[in-house]
Amino acid sequence: MIQYSFSENVSALQPSAIREILKATSMPGIIPFAAGNPAPEAFPTQTIQAISAELLQNDPVLALQYNITEGYPKLRELLKERMEAQQCFHTSFDDLIITSGAQQANELSCKALLNRGDTMFCESPSFIGSLNAFRSYGVDLVGIPMEQDGMDLDAFEEAVKAAKSPKLVYVITNFQNPTGRVMSLEKRKKLYALACRYDFIILEDNPYGDLRFAGTPIPSIKSLDTEGRVIYSGTFSKILAPGLRVGYVSAPEAIVSKITVCKQVSDVHSNIWAQAICAEFLVRTDMDLYLEGLRDIYRRKCNLMADGIRQHFSAQIKWEMPQGGLFLWCTLPDGCDIPRFCQESMDKYQIAVVPGSAFLVDETAESYSIRLNFSTPTDVQITQGIETLGRMTREFLGDTANG
Amino acid sequence: MIQYSFSENVSALQPSAIREILKATSMPGIIPFAAGNPAPEAFPTQTIQAISAELLQNDPVLALQYNITEGYPKLRELLKERMEAQQCFHTSFDDLIITSGAQQANELSCKALLNRGDTMFCESPSFIGSLNAFRSYGVDLVGIPMEQDGMDLDAFEEAVKAAKSPKLVYVITNFQNPTGRVMSLEKRKKLYALACRYDFIILEDNPYGDLRFAGTPIPSIKSLDTEGRVIYSGTFSKILAPGLRVGYVSAPEAIVSKITVCKQVSDVHSNIWAQAICAEFLVRTDMDLYLEGLRDIYRRKCNLMADGIRQHFSAQIKWEMPQGGLFLWCTLPDGCDIPRFCQESMDKYQIAVVPGSAFLVDETAESYSIRLNFSTPTDVQITQGIETLGRMTREFLGDTANG
Numbered sequence: 102m103i104q105y106s107f108s109e110n111v112s113a114l115q116p117s118a119i120r121e122i123l124k125a126t127s128m129p130g131i132i133p134f135a136a137g138n139p140a141p142e143a144f145p146t147q148t149i150q151a152i153s154a155e156l157l158q159n160d161p162v163l164a165l166q167y168n169i170t171e172g173y174p175k176l177r178e179l180l181k182e183r184m185e186a187q188q189c190f191h192t193s194f195d196d197l198i199i200t201s202g203a204q205q206a207n208e209l210s211c212k213a214l215l216n217r218g219d220t221m222f223c224e225s226p227s228f229i230g231s232l233n234a235f236r237s238y239g240v241d242l243v244g245i246p247m248e249q250d251g252m253d254l255d256a257f258e259e260a261v262k263a264a265k266s267p268k269l270v271y272v273i274t275n276f277q278n279p280t281g282r283v284m285s286l287e288k289r290k291k292l293y294a295l296a297c298r299y300d301f302i303i304l305e306d307n308p309y310g311d312l313r314f315a316g317t318p319i320p321s322i323k324s325l326d327t328e329g330r331v332i333y334s335g336t337f338s339k340i341l342a343p344g345l346r347v348g349y350v351s352a353p354e355a356i357v358s359k360i361t362v363c364k365q366v367s368d369v370h371s372n373i374w375a376q377a378i379c380a381e382f383l384v385r386t387d388m389d390l391y392l393e394g395l396r397d398i399y400r401r402k403c404n405l406m407a408d409g410i411r412q413h414f415s416a417q418i419k420w421e422m423p424q425g426g427l428f429l430w431c432t433l434p435d436g437c438d439i440p441r442f443c444q445e446s447m448d449k450y451q452i453a454v455v456p457g458s459a460f461l462v463d464e465t466a467e468s469y470s471i472r473l474n475f476s477t478p479t480d481v482q483i484t485q486g487i488e489t490l491g492r493m494t495r496e497f498l499g500d501t502a503n504g
Numbered sequence: 505m506i507q508y509s510f511s512e513n514v515s516a517l518q519p520s521a522i523r524e525i526l527k528a529t530s531m532p533g534i535i536p537f538a539a540g541n542p543a544p545e546a547f548p549t550q551t552i553q554a555i556s557a558e559l560l561q562n563d564p565v566l567a568l569q570y571n572i573t574e575g576y577p578k579l580r581e582l583l584k585e586r587m588e589a590q591q592c593f594h595t596s597f598d599d600l601i602i603t604s605g606a607q608q609a610n611e612l613s614c615k616a617l618l619n620r621g622d623t624m625f626c627e628s629p630s631f632i633g634s635l636n637a638f639r640s641y642g643v644d645l646v647g648i649p650m651e652q653d654g655m656d657l658d659a660f661e662e663a664v665k666a667a668k669s670p671k672l673v674y675v676i677t678n679f680q681n682p683t684g685r686v687m688s689l690e691k692r693k694k695l696y697a698l699a700c701r702y703d704f705i706i707l708e709d710n711p712y713g714d715l716r717f718a719g720t721p722i723p724s725i726k727s728l729d730t731e732g733r734v735i736y737s738g739t740f741s742k743i744l745a746p747g748l749r750v751g752y753v754s755a756p757e758a759i760v761s762k763i764t765v766c767k768q769v770s771d772v773h774s775n776i777w778a779q780a781i782c783a784e785f786l787v788r789t790d791m792d793l794y795l796e797g798l799r800d801i802y803r804r805k806c807n808l809m810a811d812g813i814r815q816h817f818s819a820q821i822k823w824e825m826p827q828g829g830l831f832l833w834c835t836l837p838d839g840c841d842i843p844r845f846c847q848e849s850m851d852k853y854q855i856a857v858v859p860g861s862a863f864l865v866d867e868t869a870e871s872y873s874i875r876l877n878f879s880t881p882t883d884v885q886i887t888q889g890i891e892t893l894g895r896m897t898r899e900f901l902g903d904t905a906n907g
Contacts, residue, residue: 103732106617108616109619116764139569141568141569144565144568150561157549158553161552164747165745165748166542166745167747168747201771201774201775202771204770208769214510215511230772234770237615237766237769300506342568343570344571345568346772346774346775353508359508363640365636366607367604367607367770368771369607369746369749371604372748372749373747375778
C-alpha cells in the first residue's frame with residue numbers, strides 16, 4: 102500500500118478524545134454523561150413537522166434548489182432583527198451570514214483571518230471542536246487559564262504583549278464548554294478594551310446563551326462593539342435541533358464578506374430546507390415563551406443532577422452549579438488519576454464522562470476535572486448514574502463508607 | 505473604520521464571476537442560461553414529502569439530533585453498494601464519507617492533502633467553484649488545456665515533470681463543467697498510469713455521470729484504481745436536489761479518515777435529516793428507472809436548445825453536442841470580445857450567459873467561448889432565448905440578414 106502524505110496543518114490532527122468517547126456512548130446501555138447533545142425531549146417536533154410539510158407543499162423548489170451562499174434572505178432578516186434587539190447587530194457596519202452550525206462559523210472566521218503560524222488565544226479549558234478547527238489552519242494556539250468569572254485577563258494581557266502579532270481571541274461567554282462558567286460584565290468590558298488597545302478581533306461564541314435558567318443575562322461583548330472588533334457566532338443547534346446544522350455569524354461587513362467567499366468554496370450554502378424551517382419557526386413562535394419552556398427542562402435536569410451530586414459524591418469533589426447551558430464541571434483533588442477514573446466509570450459501570458484534559462490546549466497537561474452533561478441522559482439515567490458515580494468517587498478517593 | 509487584514513490564502517479570493525452573474529440571473533424576467541441548477545421539474549417532490557413526513561413521525565430524534573461525522577450509517581452502506589456495483593469502491597482499501605455536497609468533498613480533499621505552495625493540476629477551463637476551493641488553501645494551480653476527449657495528457661506529463669512535487673490532479677470526467685466533454689477511456693487509463701509512474705493522487709469529480717442521455721457509459725478512473733490513488737466524489741445534487749447539500753467521497757481508508765477529521769472541525773456532520781431522506785430514497789426507488797426518467801428530461805431540453813442553435817446561431821459559431829450533463833459549450837471566432845457579448849446579451853436582451861474566461865485558471869487569459877445551461881430555463885425560455893441570442897450572434901459577428 103502506498104504511503105499518503107497529508108498537509109502539515111492537519112497531519113497531526115486526530116479525532117478528538119471526546120469523539121472517541123461519544124462513539125462508545127452511542128452503544129445501548131451506556132449512561133451518556135459525556136455527550137453535548139441538547140435534550141431530545143425539547144425538540145419541537147410537531148411544529149417542525151407542520152412547517153416542513155407546508156413548505157414542501159407550497160414552495161418545494163425553494164426547499165430543494167440551490168440558493169445563495171449568504172443564506173435564506175428571510176432567515177437573515179429575522180436574525181438581524183433578533184440580534185439588533187440584543188444589541189448584537191450594528192446596522193452601520195455589521196452584516197450576517199448563515200453557516201452550517203456555529204462550528205462552521207468559528208472555523209471560517211479563523212480561515213478568513215489567520216495565517217499558518219499566527220497566534221490565536223482561547224480559554225483553557227475550552228471546546229475542543231473549535232480548538233481543532235483553529236489548529237487545522239496551523240495557527241499557534243495559546244490557552245489562557247479560566248477563572249470563576251472567565252478568562253484570566255492579566256495573564257491574557259501578558260500573553261498578548263509577548264505575541265508577535267495578536268490577531269484573534271476565542272471566548273465562549275455564557276455557560277462555557279466545559280466549565281459552565283459565565284464571563285462577568287467587567288471582564289467582557291475589559292476584554293473589549295484590550296482588543297481596542299492591542300488591535301485584535303474577538304470571536305464570541307454563544308451557543309448556550311438562550312439556555313440561561315438562573316441568574317440575570319449579561320450583555321454580550323458584541324453589544325459593546327463600537328469599532329467593529331467582534332465576530333459573534335450563534336446557532337439553532339441548542340434551541341431547535343442540531344441535526345439541521347443551522348448557525349450564523351454577525352460581524353463587520355468586510356469580515357462577513359470574506360467569510361461568505363470562504364463558505365462558497367466550502368459547501369456553496371447550508372441546507373436551504375432547514376434554513377426555511379428555522380425562519381418559519383421564528384415567525385410562528387413566541388420565542389420568549391418557547392425559550393422559557395426550554396429553560397424549565399434544562400433547569401429541572403440540572404437540579405436533578407446537582408441533587409444527586411450533593412447526596413452521593415465524595416465531599417472531596419468540588420463542583421460548580423451552572424446558571425445555564427448543558428454542563429456541570431467537577432474537580433477532584435490534585436493528583437487524582439482522572440483518565441483512570443473515566444476509564445473505570447465506563448468499564449465497570451458503563452457511565453461515560455469526559456476527562457478535563459480533553460479540553461486543554463495541551464491535552465497532555467494535567468487536569469483533575471471531569472465534565473458531566475445533564476441534557477442528554479433521561480431522568481432515570483441521571484438519578485441512577487449519579488448515584489453509581491458517587492459511590493465510585495467515594496471508593497476512588499478512599500472515603501469511609503458513610504463519607 | 506478599522507482595516508482588517510485577512511489570511512494570505514483567501515485575501516485575493518473574490519466572489520466568482522459566475523456568482524455575480526447568477527445574482528442578476530435570479531431577477532425576474534432574466535433568461536437563465538448562466539446557472540448550473542438541475543431542472544426543477546425533475547425534483548421528486550412527492551416522494552421526498554412522503555419520506556420526510558414518515559421520518560419525522562417515526563424517528564424524529566434521528567432526524568433532529570447530532571449524528572456522527574462520517575455520515576448516516578445506512579446511507580453510507582447503500583452508497584458503498586452502489587459504488588461497488590460501479591467498481592468505484594474497493595472494499596480491500598476504500599472507505600466512504602458523506603459530505604455537504606461534492607463541493608465539500610473536493611475542498612476537504614485539498615485541505616487534507618496539500619500545503620500552501622504545493623502544485624495542483626486541473627483541466628482548463630474547469631469548474632470555478634472547485635478551483636477557488638483549492639486556491640483558498642494557497643495551492644499553486646496549474647491549468648492543462650482541454651481537448652475534445654479530455655485533458656491534454658502530453659502537456660500534463662510535461663507539467664508534472666516540471667513540478668517540484670506533483671501531488672494532486674483534479675478532473676471532471678463526465679460532461680465536464682463548462683465544456684460538456686467526456687474524458688475518453690484511453691485517457692482515463694493513461695492518466696491513471698501517469699499517477700502510478702509519478703506518484704500522485706487523482707481527484708475524480710463526477711457530479712453529472714448519472715445524467716448521460718446519449719452514448720455509452722465509460723468506466724470511471726476510480727474503477728481502474730488498484731493502488732489506492734483515486735479520490736472519487738459524487739453528489740445527490742444533480743439527481744435528487746442540491747438544496748439538501750448531500751455529497752460523498754469514496755477513497756482509500758487513510759484519506760477518508762483524514763477527510764473525516766477535517767470535516768469534523770468544519771461542520772461536525774452534514775444535515776442528518778437530508779441524509780436519511782437520501783437513504784430512504786435509494787431504498788424505495790428503482791434507481792435505473794428513475795434515472796431514465798431524468799435523462800429523458802435532460803435529453804429533451806438539450807435537444808430543444810441544440811435545435812434552436814442549429815436554426816438561429818451564426819454559422820461562425822462552433823458548438824458541441826454533449827452526451828449528458830447540463831451544459832452546451834459554444835465557441836465564437838478568435839478575437840471576439842466575449843465579455844462585451846455577455847454584457848450585451850444581459851443588458852439588451854436580459855439573457856444571462858457565462859463567458860468562458862470565468863472558467864480559466866488565469867481569468868485574465870483569452871477565451872472565445874460561452875457556456876449555455878439548458879437545465880434551468882423553461883422550454884419557452886430556451887426557445888425564445890436561443891432565437892434572440894442567435895439574432896444577436898449574427899449581428900455581433902456581422903453576418904448578412906439571412907446568414
